[in-house]
Amino acid sequence: MFGLQDIPKFLLAFFLVLPIISILHEAGHIFFAWLMGGKNIRVIIGSGKSIFTAGIIEVRQYYFWYGFCTFENIKRKEKIANILIFSGGILFNLLSTIAVILMVESELVRSGIVTYQFTYFSLYYIFFSVLPMPYPDGNFSDGKIILDLIKGKEEVIHERTYRIKFEKNEDKWQILDYQDNILDIFEKEEDATSGARKIARQHRPSRIILIKEEKEQEIQNYPRIPL
Known part of the structure:
Protein backbone atom coordinates (compact mmCIF):
# COMPACT_ATOMS: atom_id res chain seq x y z
CA MET A 1 0.00 0.00 0.00
CA PHE A 2 1.19 3.51 -0.81
CA GLY A 3 2.11 5.36 2.39
CA LEU A 4 3.59 8.70 3.43
CA GLN A 5 7.06 7.16 3.40
CA ASP A 6 6.65 6.49 -0.33
CA ILE A 7 6.09 10.15 -1.26
CA PRO A 8 9.84 10.95 -1.59
CA LYS A 9 10.20 7.93 -3.91
CA PHE A 10 7.31 9.17 -6.04
CA LEU A 11 8.83 12.65 -6.28
CA LEU A 12 12.19 11.18 -7.26
CA ALA A 13 10.59 9.20 -10.06
CA PHE A 14 8.41 12.06 -11.28
CA PHE A 15 10.92 14.91 -11.20
CA LEU A 16 14.20 13.12 -11.99
CA VAL A 17 13.87 9.61 -13.43
CA LEU A 18 11.02 10.25 -15.90
CA PRO A 19 12.71 13.30 -17.51
CA ILE A 20 15.91 11.27 -18.00
CA ILE A 21 13.93 8.47 -19.66
CA SER A 22 12.18 11.04 -21.87
CA ILE A 23 15.54 12.51 -22.95
CA LEU A 24 16.83 9.05 -23.86
CA HIS A 25 13.66 8.39 -25.85
CA GLU A 26 13.99 11.58 -27.88
CA ALA A 27 17.72 10.92 -28.32
CA GLY A 28 16.83 7.69 -30.10
CA HIS A 29 14.57 9.52 -32.54
CA ILE A 30 17.07 12.27 -33.35
CA PHE A 31 19.96 9.81 -33.69
CA PHE A 32 18.27 8.13 -36.64
CA ALA A 33 16.97 11.45 -37.98
CA TRP A 34 20.59 12.66 -37.96
CA LEU A 35 21.69 9.50 -39.78
CA MET A 36 19.07 10.25 -42.44
CA GLY A 37 20.50 13.73 -42.96
CA GLY A 38 18.12 15.67 -40.71
CA LYS A 39 18.97 19.32 -40.09
CA ASN A 40 17.92 21.90 -37.47
CA ILE A 41 17.46 19.14 -34.89
CA ARG A 42 15.87 20.17 -31.60
CA VAL A 43 14.80 18.28 -28.49
CA ILE A 44 12.06 19.79 -26.35
CA ILE A 45 11.78 18.53 -22.78
CA GLY A 46 8.53 19.23 -20.98
CA SER A 47 5.68 21.57 -21.79
CA GLY A 48 4.72 25.17 -21.08
CA LYS A 49 6.91 28.19 -21.64
CA SER A 50 10.61 27.82 -22.39
CA ILE A 51 13.01 28.16 -19.42
CA PHE A 52 16.35 27.82 -21.15
CA THR A 53 18.05 26.39 -24.22
CA ALA A 54 21.38 24.57 -24.29
CA GLY A 55 22.52 23.60 -27.77
CA ILE A 56 19.78 21.56 -29.42
CA ILE A 57 17.92 20.99 -26.12
CA GLU A 58 15.13 23.25 -24.94
CA VAL A 59 13.82 22.79 -21.40
CA ARG A 60 10.33 24.04 -20.63
CA GLN A 61 8.56 24.99 -17.44
CA TYR A 62 6.98 21.58 -16.75
CA TYR A 63 10.12 19.64 -17.66
CA PHE A 64 8.80 16.43 -16.12
CA TRP A 65 5.79 16.21 -18.43
CA TYR A 66 5.88 15.40 -22.15
CA GLY A 67 8.68 15.75 -24.67
CA PHE A 68 9.22 15.70 -28.40
CA CYS A 69 11.81 16.44 -31.06
CA THR A 70 11.80 18.30 -34.36
CA PHE A 71 14.02 18.12 -37.41
CA GLU A 72 13.95 19.23 -41.02
CA ASN A 73 15.31 18.35 -44.44
CA ILE A 74 15.93 14.63 -44.07
CA LYS A 75 17.55 13.32 -47.24
CA ARG A 76 16.18 9.78 -47.06
CA LYS A 77 12.40 9.83 -46.89
CA GLU A 78 11.59 6.25 -47.87
CA LYS A 79 9.60 3.86 -45.68
CA ILE A 80 12.56 2.11 -44.00
CA ALA A 81 14.14 5.43 -43.01
CA ASN A 82 10.94 6.54 -41.29
CA ILE A 83 10.55 3.17 -39.55
CA LEU A 84 14.05 3.58 -38.10
CA ILE A 85 13.36 7.16 -36.97
CA PHE A 86 10.09 6.22 -35.25
CA SER A 87 11.66 3.09 -33.72
CA GLY A 88 14.64 5.01 -32.35
CA GLY A 89 13.00 6.12 -29.10
CA ILE A 90 11.82 2.61 -28.26
CA LEU A 91 15.24 1.16 -29.13
CA PHE A 92 17.16 3.62 -26.95
CA ASN A 93 14.81 3.04 -23.99
CA LEU A 94 15.18 -0.72 -24.41
CA LEU A 95 18.98 -0.61 -24.71
CA SER A 96 19.34 1.69 -21.68
CA THR A 97 17.09 -0.60 -19.63
CA ILE A 98 19.14 -3.66 -20.58
CA ALA A 99 22.34 -1.74 -19.78
CA VAL A 100 21.12 -0.85 -16.28
CA ILE A 101 20.01 -4.44 -15.61
CA LEU A 102 23.40 -5.81 -16.74
CA MET A 103 25.31 -3.25 -14.63
CA VAL A 104 23.27 -4.18 -11.56
CA GLU A 105 23.75 -7.91 -12.16
CA SER A 106 27.50 -7.46 -12.67
CA GLU A 107 27.60 -5.23 -9.54
CA LEU A 108 29.01 -2.25 -11.45
CA VAL A 109 26.21 -0.20 -9.86
CA ARG A 110 24.30 -0.88 -6.69
CA SER A 111 20.68 -1.91 -6.94
CA GLY A 112 18.40 0.68 -5.38
CA ILE A 113 15.31 2.82 -5.81
CA VAL A 114 16.78 4.77 -8.74
CA THR A 115 17.72 1.68 -10.77
CA TYR A 116 14.36 0.10 -9.96
CA GLN A 117 12.42 3.20 -11.00
CA PHE A 118 14.52 3.64 -14.12
CA THR A 119 13.86 0.06 -15.24
CA TYR A 120 10.18 0.14 -14.33
CA PHE A 121 9.34 3.45 -16.00
CA SER A 122 11.49 2.69 -19.05
CA LEU A 123 9.39 -0.42 -19.65
CA TYR A 124 6.28 1.72 -19.08
CA TYR A 125 7.54 4.18 -21.71
CA ILE A 126 8.34 1.37 -24.14
CA PHE A 127 4.91 -0.23 -23.72
CA PHE A 128 2.93 2.91 -24.48
CA SER A 129 5.23 3.84 -27.36
CA VAL A 130 4.86 0.41 -28.98
CA LEU A 131 1.09 0.26 -28.43
CA PRO A 132 -0.45 1.24 -31.81
CA MET A 133 -2.99 3.89 -30.88
CA PRO A 134 -4.13 7.41 -31.82
CA TYR A 135 -3.76 10.25 -29.33
CA PRO A 136 -6.54 12.77 -28.49
CA ASP A 137 -4.60 15.62 -30.16
CA GLY A 138 -4.64 13.84 -33.52
CA ASN A 139 -1.09 12.46 -33.33
CA PHE A 140 -0.24 8.76 -33.29
CA SER A 141 1.98 6.63 -31.10
CA ASP A 142 5.32 5.52 -32.53
CA GLY A 143 3.95 1.99 -32.70
CA LYS A 144 0.95 3.12 -34.74
CA ILE A 145 3.16 4.87 -37.33
CA ILE A 146 5.53 1.89 -37.50
CA LEU A 147 2.68 -0.62 -37.91
CA ASP A 148 1.03 1.46 -40.64
CA LEU A 149 4.33 1.73 -42.52
CA ILE A 150 4.93 -2.03 -42.26
CA LYS A 151 1.42 -2.59 -43.63
CA GLY A 152 2.23 -0.32 -46.57
CA LYS A 153 0.04 2.59 -45.44
CA GLU A 154 2.58 5.19 -46.46
CA GLU A 155 -0.02 7.97 -46.40
CA VAL A 156 1.02 8.56 -42.77
CA ILE A 157 4.27 10.04 -44.11
CA HIS A 158 2.87 11.36 -47.38
Missing part, protein backbone atom coordinates in the same frame (compact mmCIF):
# COMPACT_ATOMS: atom_id res chain seq x y z
CA GLU A 159 3.87 14.99 -47.73
CA ARG A 160 1.74 17.97 -48.60
CA THR A 161 3.52 20.04 -51.23
CA TYR A 162 3.55 23.82 -51.12
CA ARG A 163 4.90 25.71 -54.12
CA ILE A 164 6.41 29.17 -54.44
CA LYS A 165 5.85 30.55 -57.90
CA PHE A 166 6.46 33.89 -59.59
CA GLU A 167 3.41 35.19 -61.45
CA LYS A 168 4.72 37.37 -64.27
CA ASN A 169 1.38 38.98 -65.13
CA GLU A 170 1.01 40.37 -61.60
CA ASP A 171 4.72 40.70 -60.85
CA LYS A 172 4.12 38.86 -57.55
CA TRP A 173 5.28 35.74 -55.78
CA GLN A 174 2.53 33.26 -54.95
CA ILE A 175 2.32 30.47 -52.41
CA LEU A 176 0.26 27.58 -53.77
CA ASP A 177 -1.04 24.65 -51.73
CA TYR A 178 -1.04 21.00 -52.79
CA GLN A 179 -4.26 21.61 -54.75
CA ASP A 180 -2.74 24.67 -56.48
CA ASN A 181 -4.94 27.10 -54.56
CA ILE A 182 -3.33 30.47 -53.87
CA LEU A 183 -2.63 30.79 -50.15
CA ASP A 184 -0.78 34.12 -50.13
CA ILE A 185 0.88 36.68 -52.39
CA PHE A 186 4.13 38.59 -51.79
CA GLU A 187 6.21 41.12 -53.66
CA LYS A 188 9.57 39.61 -52.68
CA GLU A 189 10.81 36.04 -53.06
CA GLU A 190 12.31 35.94 -49.56
CA ASP A 191 8.99 36.99 -48.01
CA ALA A 192 7.16 34.30 -49.97
CA THR A 193 9.72 31.71 -48.86
CA SER A 194 9.36 32.75 -45.22
CA GLY A 195 5.57 32.58 -45.49
CA ALA A 196 5.67 29.15 -47.12
CA ARG A 197 7.95 27.82 -44.39
CA LYS A 198 5.57 29.04 -41.70
CA ILE A 199 2.61 27.30 -43.37
CA ALA A 200 4.50 24.06 -44.13
CA ARG A 201 5.94 23.84 -40.61
CA GLN A 202 2.40 23.86 -39.20
CA HIS A 203 1.20 21.10 -41.55
CA ARG A 204 3.76 18.30 -41.25
CA PRO A 205 4.67 16.22 -43.14
CA SER A 206 5.19 18.75 -45.90
CA ARG A 207 7.71 20.12 -48.34
CA ILE A 208 8.31 23.39 -50.20
CA ILE A 209 9.04 23.57 -53.91
CA LEU A 210 10.47 26.72 -55.48
CA ILE A 211 9.51 27.17 -59.13
CA LYS A 212 12.03 29.40 -60.85
CA GLU A 213 12.54 29.71 -64.59
CA GLU A 214 10.14 26.77 -64.97
CA LYS A 215 12.43 24.53 -62.90
CA GLU A 216 11.27 22.93 -59.64
CA GLN A 217 13.59 22.63 -56.65
CA GLU A 218 12.79 21.36 -53.17
CA ILE A 219 14.12 23.94 -50.72
CA GLN A 220 12.69 22.57 -47.46
CA ASN A 221 10.93 19.53 -46.07
CA TYR A 222 9.28 19.06 -42.71
CA PRO A 223 8.88 15.35 -41.83
CA ARG A 224 6.25 13.99 -39.46
CA ILE A 225 7.78 14.24 -36.01
CA PRO A 226 7.83 11.36 -33.50
CA LEU A 227 6.82 11.91 -29.88
Whole structure:
Protein backbone atom coordinates (compact mmCIF):
# COMPACT_ATOMS: atom_id res chain seq x y z
CA MET A 1 0.00 0.00 0.00
CA PHE A 2 1.19 3.51 -0.81
CA GLY A 3 2.11 5.36 2.39
CA LEU A 4 3.59 8.70 3.43
CA GLN A 5 7.06 7.16 3.40
CA ASP A 6 6.65 6.49 -0.33
CA ILE A 7 6.09 10.15 -1.26
CA PRO A 8 9.84 10.95 -1.59
CA LYS A 9 10.20 7.93 -3.91
CA PHE A 10 7.31 9.17 -6.04
CA LEU A 11 8.83 12.65 -6.28
CA LEU A 12 12.19 11.18 -7.26
CA ALA A 13 10.59 9.20 -10.06
CA PHE A 14 8.41 12.06 -11.28
CA PHE A 15 10.92 14.91 -11.20
CA LEU A 16 14.20 13.12 -11.99
CA VAL A 17 13.87 9.61 -13.43
CA LEU A 18 11.02 10.25 -15.90
CA PRO A 19 12.71 13.30 -17.51
CA ILE A 20 15.91 11.27 -18.00
CA ILE A 21 13.93 8.47 -19.66
CA SER A 22 12.18 11.04 -21.87
CA ILE A 23 15.54 12.51 -22.95
CA LEU A 24 16.83 9.05 -23.86
CA HIS A 25 13.66 8.39 -25.85
CA GLU A 26 13.99 11.58 -27.88
CA ALA A 27 17.72 10.92 -28.32
CA GLY A 28 16.83 7.69 -30.10
CA HIS A 29 14.57 9.52 -32.54
CA ILE A 30 17.07 12.27 -33.35
CA PHE A 31 19.96 9.81 -33.69
CA PHE A 32 18.27 8.13 -36.64
CA ALA A 33 16.97 11.45 -37.98
CA TRP A 34 20.59 12.66 -37.96
CA LEU A 35 21.69 9.50 -39.78
CA MET A 36 19.07 10.25 -42.44
CA GLY A 37 20.50 13.73 -42.96
CA GLY A 38 18.12 15.67 -40.71
CA LYS A 39 18.97 19.32 -40.09
CA ASN A 40 17.92 21.90 -37.47
CA ILE A 41 17.46 19.14 -34.89
CA ARG A 42 15.87 20.17 -31.60
CA VAL A 43 14.80 18.28 -28.49
CA ILE A 44 12.06 19.79 -26.35
CA ILE A 45 11.78 18.53 -22.78
CA GLY A 46 8.53 19.23 -20.98
CA SER A 47 5.68 21.57 -21.79
CA GLY A 48 4.72 25.17 -21.08
CA LYS A 49 6.91 28.19 -21.64
CA SER A 50 10.61 27.82 -22.39
CA ILE A 51 13.01 28.16 -19.42
CA PHE A 52 16.35 27.82 -21.15
CA THR A 53 18.05 26.39 -24.22
CA ALA A 54 21.38 24.57 -24.29
CA GLY A 55 22.52 23.60 -27.77
CA ILE A 56 19.78 21.56 -29.42
CA ILE A 57 17.92 20.99 -26.12
CA GLU A 58 15.13 23.25 -24.94
CA VAL A 59 13.82 22.79 -21.40
CA ARG A 60 10.33 24.04 -20.63
CA GLN A 61 8.56 24.99 -17.44
CA TYR A 62 6.98 21.58 -16.75
CA TYR A 63 10.12 19.64 -17.66
CA PHE A 64 8.80 16.43 -16.12
CA TRP A 65 5.79 16.21 -18.43
CA TYR A 66 5.88 15.40 -22.15
CA GLY A 67 8.68 15.75 -24.67
CA PHE A 68 9.22 15.70 -28.40
CA CYS A 69 11.81 16.44 -31.06
CA THR A 70 11.80 18.30 -34.36
CA PHE A 71 14.02 18.12 -37.41
CA GLU A 72 13.95 19.23 -41.02
CA ASN A 73 15.31 18.35 -44.44
CA ILE A 74 15.93 14.63 -44.07
CA LYS A 75 17.55 13.32 -47.24
CA ARG A 76 16.18 9.78 -47.06
CA LYS A 77 12.40 9.83 -46.89
CA GLU A 78 11.59 6.25 -47.87
CA LYS A 79 9.60 3.86 -45.68
CA ILE A 80 12.56 2.11 -44.00
CA ALA A 81 14.14 5.43 -43.01
CA ASN A 82 10.94 6.54 -41.29
CA ILE A 83 10.55 3.17 -39.55
CA LEU A 84 14.05 3.58 -38.10
CA ILE A 85 13.36 7.16 -36.97
CA PHE A 86 10.09 6.22 -35.25
CA SER A 87 11.66 3.09 -33.72
CA GLY A 88 14.64 5.01 -32.35
CA GLY A 89 13.00 6.12 -29.10
CA ILE A 90 11.82 2.61 -28.26
CA LEU A 91 15.24 1.16 -29.13
CA PHE A 92 17.16 3.62 -26.95
CA ASN A 93 14.81 3.04 -23.99
CA LEU A 94 15.18 -0.72 -24.41
CA LEU A 95 18.98 -0.61 -24.71
CA SER A 96 19.34 1.69 -21.68
CA THR A 97 17.09 -0.60 -19.63
CA ILE A 98 19.14 -3.66 -20.58
CA ALA A 99 22.34 -1.74 -19.78
CA VAL A 100 21.12 -0.85 -16.28
CA ILE A 101 20.01 -4.44 -15.61
CA LEU A 102 23.40 -5.81 -16.74
CA MET A 103 25.31 -3.25 -14.63
CA VAL A 104 23.27 -4.18 -11.56
CA GLU A 105 23.75 -7.91 -12.16
CA SER A 106 27.50 -7.46 -12.67
CA GLU A 107 27.60 -5.23 -9.54
CA LEU A 108 29.01 -2.25 -11.45
CA VAL A 109 26.21 -0.20 -9.86
CA ARG A 110 24.30 -0.88 -6.69
CA SER A 111 20.68 -1.91 -6.94
CA GLY A 112 18.40 0.68 -5.38
CA ILE A 113 15.31 2.82 -5.81
CA VAL A 114 16.78 4.77 -8.74
CA THR A 115 17.72 1.68 -10.77
CA TYR A 116 14.36 0.10 -9.96
CA GLN A 117 12.42 3.20 -11.00
CA PHE A 118 14.52 3.64 -14.12
CA THR A 119 13.86 0.06 -15.24
CA TYR A 120 10.18 0.14 -14.33
CA PHE A 121 9.34 3.45 -16.00
CA SER A 122 11.49 2.69 -19.05
CA LEU A 123 9.39 -0.42 -19.65
CA TYR A 124 6.28 1.72 -19.08
CA TYR A 125 7.54 4.18 -21.71
CA ILE A 126 8.34 1.37 -24.14
CA PHE A 127 4.91 -0.23 -23.72
CA PHE A 128 2.93 2.91 -24.48
CA SER A 129 5.23 3.84 -27.36
CA VAL A 130 4.86 0.41 -28.98
CA LEU A 131 1.09 0.26 -28.43
CA PRO A 132 -0.45 1.24 -31.81
CA MET A 133 -2.99 3.89 -30.88
CA PRO A 134 -4.13 7.41 -31.82
CA TYR A 135 -3.76 10.25 -29.33
CA PRO A 136 -6.54 12.77 -28.49
CA ASP A 137 -4.60 15.62 -30.16
CA GLY A 138 -4.64 13.84 -33.52
CA ASN A 139 -1.09 12.46 -33.33
CA PHE A 140 -0.24 8.76 -33.29
CA SER A 141 1.98 6.63 -31.10
CA ASP A 142 5.32 5.52 -32.53
CA GLY A 143 3.95 1.99 -32.70
CA LYS A 144 0.95 3.12 -34.74
CA ILE A 145 3.16 4.87 -37.33
CA ILE A 146 5.53 1.89 -37.50
CA LEU A 147 2.68 -0.62 -37.91
CA ASP A 148 1.03 1.46 -40.64
CA LEU A 149 4.33 1.73 -42.52
CA ILE A 150 4.93 -2.03 -42.26
CA LYS A 151 1.42 -2.59 -43.63
CA GLY A 152 2.23 -0.32 -46.57
CA LYS A 153 0.04 2.59 -45.44
CA GLU A 154 2.58 5.19 -46.46
CA GLU A 155 -0.02 7.97 -46.40
CA VAL A 156 1.02 8.56 -42.77
CA ILE A 157 4.27 10.04 -44.11
CA HIS A 158 2.87 11.36 -47.38
CA GLU A 159 3.87 14.99 -47.73
CA ARG A 160 1.74 17.97 -48.60
CA THR A 161 3.52 20.04 -51.23
CA TYR A 162 3.55 23.82 -51.12
CA ARG A 163 4.90 25.71 -54.12
CA ILE A 164 6.41 29.17 -54.44
CA LYS A 165 5.85 30.55 -57.90
CA PHE A 166 6.46 33.89 -59.59
CA GLU A 167 3.41 35.19 -61.45
CA LYS A 168 4.72 37.37 -64.27
CA ASN A 169 1.38 38.98 -65.13
CA GLU A 170 1.01 40.37 -61.60
CA ASP A 171 4.72 40.70 -60.85
CA LYS A 172 4.12 38.86 -57.55
CA TRP A 173 5.28 35.74 -55.78
CA GLN A 174 2.53 33.26 -54.95
CA ILE A 175 2.32 30.47 -52.41
CA LEU A 176 0.26 27.58 -53.77
CA ASP A 177 -1.04 24.65 -51.73
CA TYR A 178 -1.04 21.00 -52.79
CA GLN A 179 -4.26 21.61 -54.75
CA ASP A 180 -2.74 24.67 -56.48
CA ASN A 181 -4.94 27.10 -54.56
CA ILE A 182 -3.33 30.47 -53.87
CA LEU A 183 -2.63 30.79 -50.15
CA ASP A 184 -0.78 34.12 -50.13
CA ILE A 185 0.88 36.68 -52.39
CA PHE A 186 4.13 38.59 -51.79
CA GLU A 187 6.21 41.12 -53.66
CA LYS A 188 9.57 39.61 -52.68
CA GLU A 189 10.81 36.04 -53.06
CA GLU A 190 12.31 35.94 -49.56
CA ASP A 191 8.99 36.99 -48.01
CA ALA A 192 7.16 34.30 -49.97
CA THR A 193 9.72 31.71 -48.86
CA SER A 194 9.36 32.75 -45.22
CA GLY A 195 5.57 32.58 -45.49
CA ALA A 196 5.67 29.15 -47.12
CA ARG A 197 7.95 27.82 -44.39
CA LYS A 198 5.57 29.04 -41.70
CA ILE A 199 2.61 27.30 -43.37
CA ALA A 200 4.50 24.06 -44.13
CA ARG A 201 5.94 23.84 -40.61
CA GLN A 202 2.40 23.86 -39.20
CA HIS A 203 1.20 21.10 -41.55
CA ARG A 204 3.76 18.30 -41.25
CA PRO A 205 4.67 16.22 -43.14
CA SER A 206 5.19 18.75 -45.90
CA ARG A 207 7.71 20.12 -48.34
CA ILE A 208 8.31 23.39 -50.20
CA ILE A 209 9.04 23.57 -53.91
CA LEU A 210 10.47 26.72 -55.48
CA ILE A 211 9.51 27.17 -59.13
CA LYS A 212 12.03 29.40 -60.85
CA GLU A 213 12.54 29.71 -64.59
CA GLU A 214 10.14 26.77 -64.97
CA LYS A 215 12.43 24.53 -62.90
CA GLU A 216 11.27 22.93 -59.64
CA GLN A 217 13.59 22.63 -56.65
CA GLU A 218 12.79 21.36 -53.17
CA ILE A 219 14.12 23.94 -50.72
CA GLN A 220 12.69 22.57 -47.46
CA ASN A 221 10.93 19.53 -46.07
CA TYR A 222 9.28 19.06 -42.71
CA PRO A 223 8.88 15.35 -41.83
CA ARG A 224 6.25 13.99 -39.46
CA ILE A 225 7.78 14.24 -36.01
CA PRO A 226 7.83 11.36 -33.50
CA LEU A 227 6.82 11.91 -29.88
